[in-house]
Amino acid sequence: xxxxxxxxxxxxxxxxxxxxxESKELHEHAYVIAIGIDxxxxxxxxxxxxxxxxxxxAFNAESNSQVSSITTVESTSLHSAISLANTYISKExxxxxxxxxxxxxxxxxxxxEKYVSxxxxxxxxxxxxxxxxxxxxxxEYIKNTKPELEKNPAKFYELLFRGYDYTSLLPNSYFLGxxxxxxxxxxxxxxxxxxxxxxxxxxxxxxxEPSESLGPYDSNITAGNIPKEGGASTAALGMVVFKNGHAxxxxxxxxxxxxxxxxxxxxxxxxxxxxxxxxxxTIAFNLSKKGNTKIKVDFVNNKPLIFIExxxxxxIISINNDVDYQNEKNLEIIQKHLEYxxxxxxxxxxYKTSKKFGSDICAFGKIAAKNYLTITEWKQNxxxxxxxxxYFKVKxxxxxxxSGLIFLE
Amino acid sequence: MLNQKFxxxxxxxxxLISFTLSQLxxxxxxxxxxxxxxxxxxxxxYLALTMVLLIIIISKLYKPFYGxxxxxxxxxVGGNFFSxxxxxxxxxxxxxxxxxxxxxxxxxxxxxxxxxxxxxxxSLFFTAAMIxxxxxxxxGIVRACGYIVPIAILGILITIIFSTNxxxxxxxxPLLGHGIDNILLYGFPRISTYLGFIYLFDLVNYVEKxxxxxxxxxxxxxxxxxxxxxxxxxxxxxFAYPYTDSNxxxxxxxxKLTNLNSFFLRSEIIYIFTLMIVAFIFIISMFYGTxxxxxxxxxxxxxxxxxxxxxIIIFILSNIPNNLMEVFDYYNIINSSLVLPVTFALPFVIVxxxxxxxxxxxxxxxxxxxxxx
Numbered sequence: 001x002x003x004x005x006x007x008x009x010x011x012x013x014x015x016x017x018x019x020x021x022e023s024k025e026l027h028e029h030a031y032v033i034a035i036g037i038d039x040x041x042x043x044x045x046x047x048x049x050x051x052x053x054x055x056x057x058a059f060n061a062e063s064n065s066q067v068s069s070i071t072t073v074e075s076t077s078l079h080s081a082i083s084l085a086n087t088y089i090s091k092e093x094x095x096x097x098x099x100x101x102x103x104x105x106x107x108x109x110x111x112x113e114k115y116v117s118x119x120x121x122x123x124x125x126x127x128x129x130x131x132x133x134x135x136x137x138x139x140e141y142i143k144n145t146k147p148e149l150e151k152n153p154a155k156f157y158e159l160l161f162r163g164y165d166y167t168s169l170l171p172n173s174y175f176l177g178x179x180x181x182x183x184x185x186x187x188x189x190x191x192x193x194x195x196x197x198x199x200x201x202x203x204x205x206x207x208x209e210p211s212e213s214l215g216p217y218d219s220n221i222t223a224g225n226i227p228k229e230g231g232a233s234t235a236a237l238g239m240v241v242f243k244n245g246h247a248x249x250x251x252x253x254x255x256x257x258x259x260x261x262x263x264x265x266x267x268x269x270x271x272x273x274x275x276x277x278x279x280x281x282t283i284a285f286n287l288s289k290k291g292n293t294k295i296k297v298d299f300v301n302n303k304p305l306i307f308i309e310x311x312x313x314x315x316i317i318s319i320n321n322d323v324d325y326q327n328e329k330n331l332e333i334i335q336k337h338l339e340y341x342x343x344x345x346x347x348x349x350x351y352k353t354s355k356k357f358g359s360d361i362c363a364f365g366k367i368a369a370k371n372y373l374t375i376t377e378w379k380q381n382x383x384x385x386x387x388x389x390x391y392f393k394v395k396x397x398x399x400x401x402x403s404g405l406i407f408l409e
Numbered sequence: 410m411l412n413q414k415f416x417x418x419x420x421x422x423x424x425l426i427s428f429t430l431s432q433l434x435x436x437x438x439x440x441x442x443x444x445x446x447x448x449x450x451x452x453x454x455y456l457a458l459t460m461v462l463l464i465i466i467i468s469k470l471y472k473p474f475y476g477x478x479x480x481x482x483x484x485x486v487g488g489n490f491f492s493x494x495x496x497x498x499x500x501x502x503x504x505x506x507x508x509x510x511x512x513x514x515x516x517x518x519x520x521x522x523x524x525x526x527x528x529x530x531x532s533l534f535f536t537a538a539m540i541x542x543x544x545x546x547x548x549g550i551v552r553a554c555g556y557i558v559p560i561a562i563l564g565i566l567i568t569i570i571f572s573t574n575x576x577x578x579x580x581x582x583p584l585l586g587h588g589i590d591n592i593l594l595y596g597f598p599r600i601s602t603y604l605g606f607i608y609l610f611d612l613v614n615y616v617e618k619x620x621x622x623x624x625x626x627x628x629x630x631x632x633x634x635x636x637x638x639x640x641x642x643x644x645x646x647x648f649a650y651p652y653t654d655s656n657x658x659x660x661x662x663x664x665k666l667t668n669l670n671s672f673f674l675r676s677e678i679i680y681i682f683t684l685m686i687v688a689f690i691f692i693i694s695m696f697y698g699t700x701x702x703x704x705x706x707x708x709x710x711x712x713x714x715x716x717x718x719x720x721i722i723i724f725i726l727s728n729i730p731n732n733l734m735e736v737f738d739y740y741n742i743i744n745s746s747l748v749l750p751v752t753f754a755l756p757f758v759i760v761x762x763x764x765x766x767x768x769x770x771x772x773x774x775x776x777x778x779x780x781x782x
Contacts, residue, residue, distance in 0.1 A: 128668050
């Protein structure tokens, strides 16, 4: 036993490593919850970094006191900006609770690789923070983000960017996924599109037309164009497509639904199509995943041929009273029409990613890699360059559920 | 000789596993990824099978000499000189491995936990721990492993389980990674993953029957194989090749992925704790081994001041590499030029030659056995 005690004592000796020298109390930190990065307006080589940090004591106050503070610093790099901010904020900036990293569109089109690589080397950041691109300046986005239903701004960001769980109109874009995709030989990255809502209802309607999409879905809507009044003044909707580390284009909220379906990350969405019986009316469905999306990649004449089979189920939510939806034949017509609409829109989306952007955001490369035995063979074929020559064969299966009060007479 | 009742088979297996864990929590995933690419699991299977084969062969060869330690067998083969040379080589391997591990673990702790503390200060704490810890003797160290290793395994499993949300099986393609030929050829030196083999010939003094030791060795290989495989698979499936080639702190990064719906987001500390306890027990085991072989080579009795002096020498040597990358470079050189020949080849040479001598001169063998029992 004496020997065992000796070993235990020497373990305790190690606990001295966690002494007081480097310890920091909670109140000595300023916890950053959002970081925005913009280009400097004055000097080419400088950036404007906006930090939003919480004021924890304000959560206890009964009055409507400010719960977060925002500051913007101009500097040559992100870490210099942190150092500069530390000179006038009385507490040390702590990045371990940062929820979102917002880049301005301008920086995204120039390239994010240097920022992403720097951040990935810094252990202070969480790898699951969200990454977003703002159509307006990142500073403007952060300053205009005023949570309405949530007092805690950190919680607001977290819940907002986790909306992909229930809307499918924005993607899940977390830092590690983005970073890995920038290094990947199988896929290209995407980021959430954000903006300050400046559109009035009328202008947004105008923006929503004309559309590439079949159906009345609000297809041309991205963040900033939502036809709304009231609510938070910023939104996250749609996504930005990247290739070789820089942005190459953006996709709408509706495209994001097809992105989720192709990536097998689709959960559910409210989806509308024109009624095949009375075309001026619409039918709304609650679409959800029935089974996994089946993907297969073959090569024909050294060009990728990608087969995608999407399996969905839908509940009819709103209908037209003049049509008998209990009739089996009518239901079959609706089902075929719904499958056709999704099929066409999904195909359009996929060709947009390959022919227009040449960016494999759906990570079909991971499936294509099954056709190769070794990494050398895989690298020789350079999938990310080959992707722009891809062809798609899409199959959509939708099962319309007949249950629900709507069918009762 | 220690009585078996004081060192349970469970503690011995844990002790052997600690050698695997010490590599697993540091740079083993990146080493496997660099050799095999996406096919790290193939490398893991290949090495485990090779180890099983090695254990079967060595146990068959060692059976006629069971209960006698390797250096006594070496003495039977080539006299006192050969025995001393063998134990000196073992001693050098232990010193170098302890030195590099001390530096690697101190650098890792500095990077992950103590930004502003000098590596030397962290090394100093570990040096103090290993000097104090080794005075517990072999029995104490092995028994402590019986407590520490299960906790460490649990820590590693928790880290891995919490990262499952980020796993994607498709990241294992191309299925053969860098190719079978590369894995077989360049993967073989990674047999040093099963470094516990180095202590196997010392354990013959603590386990009565060779069958029992074989059983423990197989359990050790089985558990190590399981832990290595799930770690490298988790690393490849969560981070994807080619990032896995440059991810030095794979398990730490896996721990950082924890995200149980805002309920539990921080499991890095579990990793840090696991790292601390594994590093601690491993460095004590290695230091004990160093002293053990040093005393055997010089044929002197254990002395506290010699322990302290050797500890200080290891501490000074650990400060020679300029940075962590240099530690890896040194490790690669030492692994192929010294660790593999001494740890995995020398015992086969000694025992093989001993068997030849036994078959040639039966009378001499029986005399040798009776004088050592």
